[in-house]
Amino acid sequence: MRLKKFLKGKFDNLKMQWLISRYMRSGATRSIQATIAVSFTVVALVCMLAMGVALYQRFAVRSEKMLTDSTELTLDQSVITLEDYLRSMRRMSDAIYYNVVKDQDISKETPISQMNLLYEAHKDYLISLALFSEDGRLIAASPVGVQKEGVDVTDQSWFVSALAKPENLHFSLPHVQNIFVDDPTFKYYWVTSLSRNVELNNGGVPEQGVLLVDMNYAVIEDMMEAVNNNPSEQYVYLMDNSGSIIYHPMLMQISAGLFKENNLDAASYDDGSHKEIFEGSERIVTVDTMSYTGWKLVSVIPTSNSYMGMKDIRYFVMMVISITLLAMLILNRFVARRVTRPLVRLNDSIRDIEMGKADPSVYIGGPSEVEHLGRTLRDSYDQINELMRDMVASQEEKRKAELDALQSQINPHFLYNTLDSIVWMIEGEKYNEAVFMITQLASLFRVSLSSGKTIIPIGDEIRHASNYMNIQKVRFKDAFSVEFDIDEAIKSYCTVKLIVQPILENAVYYGVKDMEDGEIVVRGFKGDDGDIYITVSDNGFGMSSSQTELLLTDDTRVRKKGSGVGLINVQRRIQLRFGQQYGLKIESEPDEGTTVTIHLPAIEYNEDNRKMLESGKEKEDEK
Amino acid sequence: MKNRNLFILVVATLLFIIFLASTSALILSGIREDSPEISVVIDDSGSGRWTSFISGLEQAAKDKNIKLNIVSTGKNLTLSQQYKIINEEISDGADGIVLQISGSRGTENLISDISSKAVLLLVDTSADTDVDVEGRSACIQADNVELGRALANEVRIAYGNDLSGKAIGIVTGNLRQNALSERLQGFTENIQSSGAEIAWSDYDSVSMTDRLVRRQNETKADIIVALDNNGLEAACEYAQKIEEIPTIFGVGTSIKNVSYLDDGLIKSMVVPNEYYMGYQSVTAVAGRLDNRLTPMQDEKIPFRVVNRDNLFEEGNQRILFPVEH
Numbered sequence: 015m016r017l018k019k020f021l022k023g024k025f026d027n028l029k030m031q032w033l034i035s036r037y038m039r040s041g042a043t044r045s046i047q048a049t050i051a052v053s054f055t056v057v058a059l060v061c062m063l064a065m066g067v068a069l070y071q072r073f074a075v076r077s078e079k080m081l082t083d084s085t086e087l088t089l090d091q092s093v094i095t096l097e098d099y100l101r102s103m104r105r106m107s108d109a110i111y112y113n114v115v116k117d118q119d120i121s122k123e124t125p126i127s128q129m130n131l132l133y134e135a136h137k138d139y140l141i142s143l144a145l146f147s148e149d150g151r152l153i154a155a156s157p158v159g160v161q162k163e164g165v166d167v168t169d170q171s172w173f174v175s176a177l178a179k180p181e182n183l184h185f186s187l188p189h190v191q192n193i194f195v196d197d198p199t200f201k202y203y204w205v206t207s208l209s210r211n212v213e214l215n216n217g218g219v220p221e222q223g224v225l226l227v228d229m230n231y232a233v234i235e236d237m238m239e240a241v242n243n244n245p246s247e248q249y250v251y252l253m254d255n256s257g258s259i260i261y262h263p264m265l266m267q268i269s270a271g272l273f274k275e276n277n278l279d280a281a282s283y284d285d286g287s288h289k290e291i292f293e294g295s296e297r298i299v300t301v302d303t304m305s306y307t308g309w310k311l312v313s314v315i316p317t318s319n320s321y322m323g324m325k326d327i328r329y330f331v332m333m334v335i336s337i338t339l340l341a342m343l344i345l346n347r348f349v350a351r352r353v354t355r356p357l358v359r360l361n362d363s364i365r366d367i368e369m370g371k372a373d374p375s376v377y378i379g380g381p382s383e384v385e386h387l388g389r390t391l392r393d394s395y396d397q398i399n400e401l402m403r404d405m406v407a408s409q410e411e412k413r414k415a416e417l418d419a420l421q422s423q424i425n426p427h428f429l430y431n432t433l434d435s436i437v438w439m440i441e442g443e444k445y446n447e448a449v450f451m452i453t454q455l456a457s458l459f460r461v462s463l464s465s466g467k468t469i470i471p472i473g474d475e476i477r478h479a480s481n482y483m484n485i486q487k488v489r490f491k492d493a494f495s496v497e498f499d500i501d502e503a504i505k506s507y508c509t510v511k512l513i514v515q516p517i518l519e520n521a522v523y524y525g526v527k528d529m530e531d532g533e534i535v536v537r538g539f540k541g542d543d544g545d546i547y548i549t550v551s552d553n554g555f556g557m558s559s560s561q562t563e564l565l566l567t568d569d570t571r572v573r574k575k576g577s578g579v580g581l582i583n584v585q586r587r588i589q590l591r592f593g594q595q596y597g598l599k600i601e602s603e604p605d606e607g608t609t610v611t612i613h614l615p616a617i618e619y620n621e622d623n624r625k626m627l628e629s630g631k632e633k634e635d636e637k
Numbered sequence: 638m639k640n641r642n643l644f645i646l647v648v649a650t651l652l653f654i655i656f657l658a659s660t661s662a663l664i665l666s667g668i669r670e671d672s673p674e675i676s677v678v679i680d681d682s683g684s685g686r687w688t689s690f691i692s693g694l695e696q697a698a699k700d701k702n703i704k705l706n707i708v709s710t711g712k713n714l715t716l717s718q719q720y721k722i723i724n725e726e727i728s729d730g731a732d733g734i735v736l737q738i739s740g741s742r743g744t745e746n747l748i749s750d751i752s753s754k755a756v757l758l759l760v761d762t763s764a765d766t767d768v769d770v771e772g773r774s775a776c777i778q779a780d781n782v783e784l785g786r787a788l789a790n791e792v793r794i795a796y797g798n799d800l801s802g803k804a805i806g807i808v809t810g811n812l813r814q815n816a817l818s819e820r821l822q823g824f825t826e827n828i829q830s831s832g833a834e835i836a837w838s839d840y841d842s843v844s845m846t847d848r849l850v851r852r853q854n855e856t857k858a859d860i861i862v863a864l865d866n867n868g869l870e871a872a873c874e875y876a877q878k879i880e881e882i883p884t885i886f887g888v889g890t891s892i893k894n895v896s897y898l899d900d901g902l903i904k905s906m907v908v909p910n911e912y913y914m915g916y917q918s919v920t921a922v923a924g925r926l927d928n929r930l931t932p933m934q935d936e937k938i939p940f941r942v943v944n945r946d947n948l949f950e951e952g953n954q955r956i957l958f959p960v961e962h
Contacts, residue, residue, distance in 0.1 A: 164901075190958045192949045200685075200896040202958045232960055266696060269955040270913040329666065332659035340652040343645065 046357055050350040058342050082287040082300060085248070085313045089302040092241050092250065093311050097304055099139065099233065103208050104183055104306070106132055107227050111212050115145060115225065120153055121217035129156040141191060141203045141228040146173065147214065148222040152193075159194035167193060167224075172207035176224045180211035185307045187258050188231040204231035206260070235261055248315045255308035257281030280312050289317075356380020360388055367395060428482075435489040451488055454481045464511055469591070469627045471619040472538065472546065473505030479514040479536065486522050494522070494532030501539045504546050508617040508627060510591050513584045517550045517598075517610045520581060525554025525608060545596075546614040553607040562602050581610065588614065591627055673926045674704040675733040675919060676726035678719055679760070681712040685891040686866040688959050690760075693915025694735070701923040706731065713842045714739050720747055727755050733922035737761045740813035748774055756925045758918050758933065762816035772932020777918050779909040780937045781816045784888065785823025785864070787942055791905040792860060792886050793831050801832030806858030808849070808872055808887070809840045810865030820864045820888065833860070845871035850878075863887035866894060869906070873897040895957045899948055909940040910956060 110132060114125040129143045133156040144155040150168040152161045167173050170192070175184040186207040205228035214221040234252070238261045241250045251262040257278040259265060267273035276292040280299055287300045300313040359377040366374035376395060378388035432455050439448040461478035464470050476498065483496045496518075518534065526532025531553075538548045557565075565581050585597045592615050602608035617623050677694060679687060691707060698705035708722055716739055723734055733756040738744060741764040748766045751757045757774040762781075766774065796803065805828065810817040825835070836858035841848040845868060849861070853875075861876075861883045863869035869887030873894065876882045887894070888907045897903045917936055925933050943953055 162899075189951070190949060190954050200893045202892065202895070204958065204960045235960060264696075266692065266912055266955060267916065269952075270693075270910060270916065272913070272916060329659045329663040333656060333663060336652045336656040336659060340649060340656060343649055343652070347645065 045354075047347075047350045047354040050353060051346045054346040054349065055342055058346070059339075062338060078298070081315060082298060085298075085300045085315065086287065086302070088241065089250065089300060089311050089313055092237070093302050093304050095237055096234070096252075096309075096311070097306075099237070100185070100208075100304070100307060102136075103139070103227055103229055106136055107183060107208055107210055107225060110143065110145075110227075111210065111225055115212050115214065115223075117215075119215045119217060120145075124154040126154045126156060126158070129154055133157060139230055139233050141205045141230050142194065142226075144193065144226045144228070145212070145214075146224045146226065147216075148177070148224075153214070153223065155194070161193060162195050165192060172209040172226060173224050176209040176211045176226075177222065180222070183208060183210045183306075185254075185309070187254060188234075188260055191228055203228070204235075205229060206231050206234060239263070247318075248313065250311060250313045251275065251277070253277050253281065253310050253312065255281065255303075255310065260309060277312070281310065356384040360384060360391070363388070364391070431489070432485050435485070439488075447488055451485055454484045457481045458485070462512060467624065467628070468511060469508050469619075469624045470511045471505060472500075472507050472509045472548070472614075475509050475511060475514055476500050476505065476536070476538065478512065479518055482515045483518055483534070486518075490522070490527060494526040494529065494534060497533070497535045499535065499537045500548075504538050504540055504616075506619055507546055507614070508619045508623055509546075509614055510587050513588060513612060514548060514550065516584050517581065517612070521550055521552040521554065521608065521610075525552035525556075529554060540616060544616055546612075546616050548612040548614070549609055550612075551607060551609040556604045556606045556608055557602040558604055559602075562600050565600055566598060584612075588612070672702050672704045673732045673923065674706060674730055675735060675922050676723070676729075676731040677705065677707045677735040678710065678722055678726070679707075679735075679737040680710060680714055680739060682707055682710045684867075685893055686889075687911070688892065689890055689956065690911040690915040692959060693912035693917075694919050695915075696912075697916040697919035697923070701919060703919055703923055705919070716740050716744065716747065720751075723751055723755075727751075731755055732926050733758070735760055735918045735922060738764045738814070739811070741765060741815040741818075742813060756922050756933070758922050760914055760918050762814040763935075764815065772934065775921060775933035775935050777914050777921065777936045777938060778816055779914075779940050781819035782823035782826075784907055784909065784940055785820035785825075786827040787823075787940070788820070788862060788864070788886055788888065788905075788907050789824045789827035789831075791907070791942060791944075792828060792833075792862065795884065795886075795904055796831075799832065800828070800860075803833045803860055804836035804856065804858045805833050805860045805862055806836045806849075806852060806856075806883070807838040808845060808861065808863040808865075808868030809838055810863070810868050811840065811842060817864055824862065824864065840868065842867075846875045846878075849875040853879075853883075858883060860884045860886065863889075866890050869894050869903065870897075873902045876902050892958070895943075895948070898943065898945060901945060905942060905944045907940055908943050908953075908956060910938050912956065914938045 110125070110129060114128040118125050125145065129145070133140055133143050142155060142157065142159065144159075145153040146167055147153055150166055150173065171189075172184060172186045175186070184207075186209070188204055188206050191203045191205045208227040208229060210225050212223045212225045214223040238250065238252060242263045249263050252260040254260060257280065259268070259275065259277050262268060262275060262277075264273045264275075268275055274293060276290065276299075279290070279292075280301060283299065283301045285301050285303050287298055290297060290299055296317045298315040298317060300315075302311045302313075303309070304311065356377070356379055359379070363374060363376045367376075374395075376388055376392035378385055378392065380388075432451065436448050436451050436455075439445075439451060458478055458481040461470070461474050461481070464474065480498060487494070487496065514536065518536070521534050526534060533553050535551045536548070537551070538546070541547045566585050567582070581598055581600070588597045596613050596615060599611040599613060600608065601611070617627070675698070677691075679690075681687075694705055694707070697703070706726070708726060710722070714722075719736065719739055723736065726734065734751060735758050736751075737760050741762055744764040745767045748757065748759075748764060752769070752773040759774065759776040759778075761778055763776045763778060792805070793800065807821065807824070809821050812818050812821065821838075828835075836856045837852045839848060839852055849871060852858075861872045863872045863885070864887065866887075866889045869885070869889040870891065870893055872885050872887065876885060882902070885897075885903045886905050887903060888909070889895070889898075889903070890908055890911050894903065894906060898906050917938070921933055921936070924931055941953060941956065943957065947953060948957070
């Protein structure tokens with residue numbers, strides 16, 4: 015049994031742990047506020063229930079005790095009243111017997127006058143007094159009555175029991191008196207007969223007889239009704255020691271089969287309170303036995319009625335539970351909100367940071383733990399910001415360096431080739447051509463340098479391209495023709511410097527260099543969309559589409575000819591300054607020629623725009 | 638978050654509603670409702686014939702917390718008089734009516750009218766009614782055909798089942814009541830084969846004793862059978878006046894008839910359990926008043942056959958002899 019209890023306890027513990035861990039797991043995404051509110055509510059509910067059950071138990075036990083105590087008290091008082099009444103009847107019987115009958119010779123005189131006197135003194139409680147001989151003959155009666163014809167009292171139970179046990183006084187069950195004729199009023203009396211065996215002196219001859227005191231049953235009934243006169247479901251009934259009912263408030267219903275009573279079982283109960291289940295309902299039965307008669311006074315209290323003493327208790331319980339839960343709900347929510355407010359505010363700060371709010375302020379306050387969290391978070395956030403700024407700056411520097419590197423890639427190749435051509439011209443004593451070349455080279459470098467600027471007007475860029483092409487034409491002995499058709503209007507717009515020259519270089523080396531009537535056309539205009547377009551077309555050998563694709567994607571190719579600066583560099587420089595939507599577009603057909611289109615935004619060249627573009631701001635804004 | 642707030646709001650509202658409802662229920666339950674009122678309309682309400690019935694009514698009224706009003710009536714009320722009394726009772730606030738109807742024929746409209754205004758329960762005798770699917774009225778009475786048969790059995794037993802040459806006079810009671818006509822039917826059916834002949838069959842609600850003298854002078858009956866309490870009393874009163882007493886059997890409930898039985902005037906008496914009838918009639922009306930959807934149902938009450946030998950038996954004493962205070 016103990017082991018079973020222990021195992022059950024263990025099992026319950028494990029079950030509880032499992033439930034808690036399950037709750038915690040499921041509550042992982044819950045807010046702290048909800049968790050606190052739920053926990054508080056659960057704890058408060060458990061405490062309330064435990065208190066409620068304990069109080070109810072205590073209250074029930076106490077109220078049951080009080081009820082049984084008060085019932086026992088009432089029963090005691092009723093027993094005393096009833097015993098007084100029965101005792102007075104016994105005394106009267108004694109008085110008739112010892113003071114009247116015993117001394118009288120009934121052959122000479124009947125004790126009628128003395129009986130009348132006693133009857134008159136007690137007639138509120140009596141129906142009749144009668145003295146019978148052993149053979150059932152009426153010797154005397156008060157009030158004077160005529161015995162019914164055909165009635166043999168010797169058959170009646172009170173007579174039989176008086177003779178059977180001559181030493182005792184006998185109280186019968188209530189019955190209708192069936193001795194005297196009372197024709198004119200058609201009256202029948204309910205009586206409880208007190209009978210005893212008496213010794214009669216019949217002319218000196220001792221005889222047995224029976225003295226009958228018929229007590230008015232209505233007196234007992236009135237006494238009992240007074241006890242039962244209350245609005246509760248509690249009632250008291252009276253029975254003899256064998257369980258036969260003497261009085262019951264629902265005796266008629268019992269006779270008619272409308273009600274049942276557990277009197278036969280109750281007869282075996284000892285004095286005191288007992289719990290029993292009868293007809294499916296639990297009741298408290300209190301028994302008190304009367305002295306001499308052995309009659310039992312039984313009080314019955316249905317427990318459904320007794321505990322609280324009021325039917326409205328369920329409404330009361332509902333009221334208390336609902337108001338407590340309501341108060342708990344509001345209070346717990348309030349407390350949980352107060353406790354979690356610093357955390358919620360800290361959480362809001364974090365959300366602001368997540369949302370990318372400009373210059374978010376981190377909440378620092380609340381309890382020391384939360385304040386510490388806030389401070390740590392703010393420091394971390396500041397550090398991250400610092401790191402970010404550093405990172406951006408270093409990236410920008412890197413980008414600039416890359417640009418510079420890209421630009422510097424042009425110069426050595428070209429210079430080497432051009433100087434080589436000039437040397438060749440001087441050796442061939444073509445001084446005028448050498449002077450032209452040097453002049454063009456000087457102009458080219460002027461544009462190339464542009465005082466260190468990377469953004470220049472398109473006009474300068476075209477001049478640079480023109481200088482370059484003039485040099486190349488001399489180098490290649492006018493093997494091809496070049497035509498510049500530039501809209502004057504676009505010359506004042508911004509461009510990244512040295513972007514046309516590499517395209518021309520490619521057109522020369524890969525397009526028209528080895529052709530007899532090679533032709534390169536450079537056109538510049540403003541498109542319908544307002545952007546600037548500069549196209550470099552040649553009628554050279556052209557390329558396949560796969561080659562065309564590689565021109566702008568493959569950075570690893572080693573150039574065999576030209577300055578070594580590929581179109582991919584030009585593309586990257588344009589996009590780094592102006593954004594991904596700008597750059598180069600290459601259209602080529604094998605044996606037809608190639609057209610490279612430079613796409614630039616139309617940004618008026620002035621000092622502000624230049625600085626802005628050089629600092630890369632426009633690109634960042636676009637991002 | 639929104640859902641959670643909504644949930645808490647709903648729970649709080651529900652709890653508040655429960656609190657309000659339970660508080661108002663607690664307050665309202667303190668205010669005692671008026672007890673329902675039931676009026677009882679029976680013929681000659683002061684007659685000793687009703688003692689047991691009224692005792693049952695009163696006990697049930699006490700148990701069910703009913704205000705009971707037994708209307709004081711005289712003898713031989715007509716249907717229209719009863720109808721008038723009932724309407725007065727209903728206008729005085731009666732919620733239910735227990736009625737011993739004075740005539741069972743042509744009562745459809747009357748019953749329909751009363752049962753639409755109050756809960757109606759017929760006692761002692763049934764009556765003609767319209768189809769009543771809702772169970773707005775019902776009848777509690779003895780199985781009168783069976784009761785008539787039982788009475789005939791008593792006559793047969795008393796004469797060793799040989800009644801040839803015996804003349805029976807029947808005090809039928811008010812044959813306009815179904816109960817009496819059914820008793821007569823049960824009695825005549827059962828007595829037919831016994832060889833007895835019916836000398837006469839009569840009833841006079843006003844002076845039955847005189848009528849009996851006249852009837853006996855015309856055709857003398859050896860046996861008088863009374864099918865109701867008043868007829869039985871009249872037969873006994875008649876018997877007390879004459880020398881050659883006929884054997885009397887009958888249906889009775891009054892202490893007077895019990896006394897006649899005790900004196901030996903009545904040979905055997907059938908006693909319907911009218912305490913049960915009274916108790917059940919108030920219980921049925923109270924049940925209907927408590928729940929109007931519960932249809933009322935007819936019920937049969939038991940009866941006992943009592944003679945001089947078993948008159949004072951324990952089982953009979955409670956039914957036959959009321960306790961007088």
